Amino acid sequence: MTRPVLYIGNKNYSSWSMRPWLALKWGAVAFDEKIIPLGGEGYGQSQIREVREVSPSGRVPALHLGDLVIYESLAICEWAAEQAPALWPRDALARADARAASSEMHAGFAAMRRDMSCNIRRRLAAAPDWPADTQADLSQLFALWARVLERYGGPFLFGQRSIADAMFAPMCTRLRTYAVPTPEFARTYCATIFADAAFQEWERAGEAEPWTIEQSEALYR
Template sequence: MPDPILYIGNKNYSSWSFRPWIGMRATGIAFEERLVPFDMENGNPDFQTFSPTGKVPVLVDGDLTIWESLAILDHAARLYPQSHLWPENTAFRSQAMAMSSEMVSSFMALRSACPMNMRRERKPIEVTPAIAKDVNRIQSLWSSSLEKSGGPFLFGTFSIADAMFAPVVNRLDVYAFETMPEVRAYMDTMKALPAWQEWETAGRAEPWVVAEDEA
């Protein structure tokens, strides 16, 4: 069977594309990458040719089309159990799902004020109470998981939870948030992944610029 096709947006900016891409790449799951840039005000009309929502990412696996980052990662985990994308430990697996789901639905202040940007100059922004609340919650989640698992990833080995929070690692880094030592060590571990470095290098080389890049 041919490899599944993962449609993604700009590597410099597309946080939702980054999540399934790094999850699959870091665990050795083969896929064909198709990048469709969104260097337009409202995305890209070409998205409609492969995406039921008009957004990225989308995974096309034979006759099956899957949208939404967490659903793509869960599909990959079930199709390739040898990837161990979900932790083998039952308790860890449930917590990883809870954390991943919280990432989908939460942290709106941080996500709005601090878009993912691989080539942004590292400098701080004005931190509002809402942003500080989000960052504190994230650091609490990470430090608690690292303490329980022993690291170096949130649940010991790389998992879907790490993939879902990968864009947040970029945000805390390039927007120069103060972090706890164990959080900084975790961020360094994520950034040292060959998959991370492959994505970041490609993102930095992209020609497309959107408004956030000028901020």
């Protein structure tokens, strides 16, 4: 097999890119990465020319495996887990539960994603006033984390580090960026993510990036 190539967006902003990148790193799957700076013409409409050239959805991440392109972050994570099965919990029921949580992240939390655009290096002094649907997403997030941390004993969501943590890692950075009042158990969980070596590698690269996306910076300016 030719070496996989993962096309990603700016590390500071592209939460969907972070997820499979972490899964591949955690699974010790060798790959090359290519960053396509997002923003500018076509952004937000899946019409950035450089992205369309490498991804049929016009969005990143996209993993090139020879002549096949796997797009959609969760599908790339699933491929990573086929190379490194420990990326999902060993127990079948826990694995199903972790898949449910990962799918919920992939399909849900739309209000949080709308109002708390990923911006890893940014820190707001105080949390803005969010509408009810964003508050509801936050309550849902904390309820989900509380349930699985209690059931599987932590320190990761399903005990050992798994794809579910890769899926939720950008939610930890959002809580930090937007100064969200966060219960102790969730702060402890996020500290576990922030201490992870692969996460730190991504974060450092994001902090050093020269590009900005105006749309994201304009939020709560």
